[in-house]
Amino acid sequence: MSEVVLQLKGLQKAFGALVVTDKVDLDLHRGECHALIGPNGAGKSTLIHQISGLLQPDAGKIAFEGRDVTGQKQHERAVAGLGRSFQITSILPEFTVLENVALAAQMRAGSSMRFFRRADREAALNEAAMTALARIGLGPRAATMAGELSYGEKRMLELAIAIAGQPHALLLDEPMAGMGRAESEGLTDTLLELKAHYPMLLIEHDMEAVFRLADRVSVLVAGAIVATGTPDEVRADPKARAAYLGEDHTEGAA
Numbered sequence: 001m002s003e004v005v006l007q008l009k010g011l012q013k014a015f016g017a018l019v020v021t022d023k024v025d026l027d028l029h030r031g032e033c034h035a036l037i038g039p040n041g042a043g044k045s046t047l048i049h050q051i052s053g054l055l056q057p058d059a060g061k062i063a064f065e066g067r068d069v070t071g072q073k074q075h076e077r078a079v080a081g082l083g084r085s086f087q088i089t090s091i092l093p094e095f096t097v098l099e100n101v102a103l104a105a106q107m108r109a110g111s112s113m114r115f116f117r118r119a120d121r122e123a124a125l126n127e128a129a130m131t132a133l134a135r136i137g138l139g140p141r142a143a144t145m146a147g148e149l150s151y152g153e154k155r156m157l158e159l160a161i162a163i164a165g166q167p168h169a170l171l172l173d174e175p176m177a178g179m180g181r182a183e184s185e186g187l188t189d190t191l192l193e194l195k196a197h198y199p200m201l202l203i204e205h206d207m208e209a210v211f212r213l214a215d216r217v218s219v220l221v222a223g224a225i226v227a228t229g230t231p232d233e234v235r236a237d238p239k240a241r242a243a244y245l246g247e248d249h250t251e252g253a254a
């Protein structure tokens with residue numbers, strides 16, 4: 001069995017009387033993409049928010065690389081390597097693609113570069129940013145103003161920004177949302193290459209992408225996980241089918 005990178009145990013969260021996370025146990029292994037699927041309002045984003053530290057669970061534990069991070073703040077988890085792909089709103093449109101990613105690399109480097117000369121520091125950050133952009137396939141757009149990117153390219157830029165933070169795992173909340181078929185297939189190809197470097201927990205409604213990318217799939221319904229298994233196992237699971245994977249969902253986008 002491969003190494004467990006992220007582990008949730010008995011996680012619980014309610015908003016008033018509404019239980020949104022119901023005794024969730026879930027783990028993510030090194031080298032794996034674990035997809036979390038479920039109907040609208042099932043509690044997928046709320047779960048990711050608890051993992052990233054944006055929301056505190058009411059009960060349960062979150063361990064990352066063997067350390068209990070349940071009480072840690074969001075920035076502490078980010079520094080520990082829990083990387084989250086932020087929404088487009090975090091992109092600075094008046095800066096180039098390269099500058100946006102270099103800024104993320106600089107935040108990651110913190111004060112570790114304080115003894116570098118300014119020019120050397122900039123060169124090192126730009127190199128780190130170019131490496132992240134090349135991984136995502138956005139290298140040719142490095143000099144473009146971020147505000148001029150297409151919607152799909154902006155989503156790719158978010159991913160490059162997350163990667164420039166040198167995460168040990170990625171939390172991806174609907175990376176394909178709003179993309180056309182070709183863009184979504186391109187991003188799926190990129191993520192397939194990335195998953196060897198970054199174990200990923202993926203929330204996605206695009207079932208074609210999920211079944212291409214995921215090594216395991218968990219189905220969340222009303223805050224509780226009703227099935228976990230390989231894509232084939234989940235596809236065949238009556239509870240998963242009843243909850244979410246109707247005939248219309250198995251082959252096409254949700």
Ligand SMILES: Nc1ncnc2c1ncn2[C@@H]1O[C@H](COP(=O)(O)OP(=O)(O)OP(=O)(O)O)[C@@H](O)[C@H]1O
Binds near residue numbers: 038040041
């Ligand atoms: N801050 C909040 N306060 C109260 N209720 C909330 C809050 N955030 C989310 N909810 C509710 O919690 C439930 C779960 O929401 P969540 O966004 O986690 O679902 P989801 O599975 O990500 O849905 P979708 O697929 O539509 O993005 C929903 O009923 C939502 O209205």
